Amino acid sequence: MSRNPRSRARVAVGAAATSALLALSACGSSGDEATGGEAGGGDGVVTVWHYFTVDEQVAAMDTMKERFESEHDGVTVENVYVPYDQMNNKLISAAGAQTGPDVVLFNGGEAAALALGGALAPMDEQWGAYEDADQFPDSVLHEIDGSLYAVQGYVNLLGLWYNADILAEVGVEPPTTVDELEDAMAAAAQAGYEGLTASGLPQSQGEWQAYPWLSAEGFDYESPDAAPLEAGLARARDWVEQGWLSQEVTTWDQTVPFQEFTAGGVAFAENGNWQLGAAAADADFEYGVVPMPVGDQGSIYLGGEGQAIGAFADDPDLAWEYLQGTFLDPDAQVQLAQDVGYIPARADAGEDEAVTSDELLAPFAESVASLGATYPAPSIPPEAVADVQTTMGQAWSAALGGQQAPADAAEQALAAIEPALGG
Template sequence: MSIQSAGTRRNTPLSMRRLTAAASLAVIGSLALAACGSSGDAAAGSADKITVWHYFSDANQVKVMDDYADMFEKTHDGVTVENVFVPYDQMNSKLISAAGAKTGPDVVVFNGADAGTLALGGALAPMDTQWDAYADKDQFPESVVHSLDGVTYAVQGYVNLLGLWYNADILAEIGVEPPTTIDELESDMAAAKDAGYSGITLSGLPQSQGEWQAFPWLSTEGFTYEAPDAAALEAGLARARGWVEDGYLTQEAVTWDQTVPFQKFAAGGVAFAQNGNWQMGTAASDAKFKYGVVPLPLGDDGQVYLGGEAEGIGSFAKNPDLAWEYLEGTYFSADGQIVAVNNVGSLPSRADAGQDPAVTDNELLKPFAETIVRFGANYPSSVIPAAAVADVQLTMGQTWSAVLGGQKSPADAATSAVATIDGLLKK
């Protein structure tokens, strides 16, 4: 457990039962040693400019992009980096559409789980030549290198995952400790509601962000993609719908991406937030109360995706060599990964960066490191064919959202979703 007082600005760093052990151990081993824009359709630029497409709206995540631009421009005289905001739910379609028109960005920062989808859609250029020649590639575990049919298309500069943030002031007022089981969580939310507070914030969007946030609660009831079971899925959906019916979770969550729920939590008046390590910067700058993080209170079967953004080169980049130099000097460099740590709170993917004091001295990162060991799960599941990832995530996100919003019963939603997923897994 870790608690941080509001108003104290810390150097808090950016946004599988397997992420392979190497990725986990690079961070967890170092922690153990310490503790025990513009928008839209812009295409790539001229010889002295590169464009970087991203979907960040949180101020701290945008600052990382701005800091990277500054880093690169200072070492490349006369070069301009243009960061281009593309909404999360439009990123893949815009990238694939741009590739179809033989245009697009120089650099792409995207949901790592979508690497296969984008590669199959022709939106990413192969990076084998650059990656194989990269002197520091041994600092990265294979699990953050995204390949399809033996071809490397992108690499993650960091790892992100979910935990349970809590308002320590509210918990002290209602006389409870941070929960370690779901029963304790629900009891705490009931007490918070009785005291006039909201119980929890999370995302219920009907797309991949919803699936990302739903999976821990579904998996703890025994649902997996290896053997999709409608009864297990129904149990997970029914529990979450109960939170809405009991008044712990607002039904407005179906309209929230992962940024909005944390903004609601940081504003005060909410006991818990299911959100990620990348929110540390927002917590430090916005929360006016004591807060902390614990692992999500899941059962033995619970799983938490290990994700984060991957970075690649657009398939029709006008400056692919300069794009690689940008990635090498920002996302993939040790110094660049610490920029992301300090601004946002992401876990570095480089082994050496994982041993930096910015990581090892950060109490808030320890619960996330513990989660990697206890609950870490591949994102996406390795049993989902690359061509089916987007459809599976969409199906589950829509299912989660429909139940939270009351459009479908847990039983009907689970039966329909499992039938669809079974067909997608056979692609």
């Protein structure tokens, strides 16, 4: 549990990265804006495109630069800022001109679009020879048409935040199962508190937050079935009817629910590690985090940035060395966790004492290997991802808001997505 402010880095990143994570990544940095063609030139320069603007994230990029340059005499790393909303277009346009960065950090959920757009180089050969490959769960590997195009060295994911003061008052422990969560929400409501905050927007943010609860009932995109989908929607709708979850969540993105949580009148919040700073800055109560209580079937999407080699990198071998020495390195991942609040993707980095001894980072790190799922679901064809996510977000929102019965919302959603999924 925590009440004391955490590092300044966590506060700043929590405030700014929340909006970034709404796109399931982050935005901004320092450096000259990319023009679409500046690469290393094969002269010992590693050009790295990113979209970070938050001071601590920019500082992390500088740290990675200094780390690599100090270990490679004569090599220069150039961090180049590209606005988040321009990254994909600039990468694909550059690839069309057979140029672009040596390394790129991008919204991991966009890996398929960038790979199919010709902007990323396959990494199969490098990964096949990488001695630490077994430290990474499959859920952080982005494979398209049988080839690996990107890896996530760190992730962002959902956890269950709890107000420890409320739980102590009503005499319950942080839940480990959905049934325990419901019992705790009932006790909180009886004491005059709200049970849970979440996002119910009818789009990809809603799908992102719905997925743990739907998958807990056995729903998955590989073999979509109406029964578990209806069960997940019905359970969440029951939370609304019980008064544990506000019907207003249908208009809330992932920022508003956490503001409601830090105001102090809610027992739980389904939200992510990107809220570490917001919690430290705004919560005037003891709080903590536990893994999402979604059982053996449930999964949680692993968001965050993918790291990849540009399709027209001047020196792909040097670009791969950069990735190995920075975002894929265990010590670097631990440092990023401490400095920025990113959750290590590597098993050994997640088990480092600096992470496991941190009462807020540890539950997220524990969830990566046990609950983590690739985002977006690999069984969704790349060209259908946006439509499927929107459809499922609409079903989630309609059920929560009472516009549709859970059975009707599930039936309508499946009818819409099954053709896209090949069903």
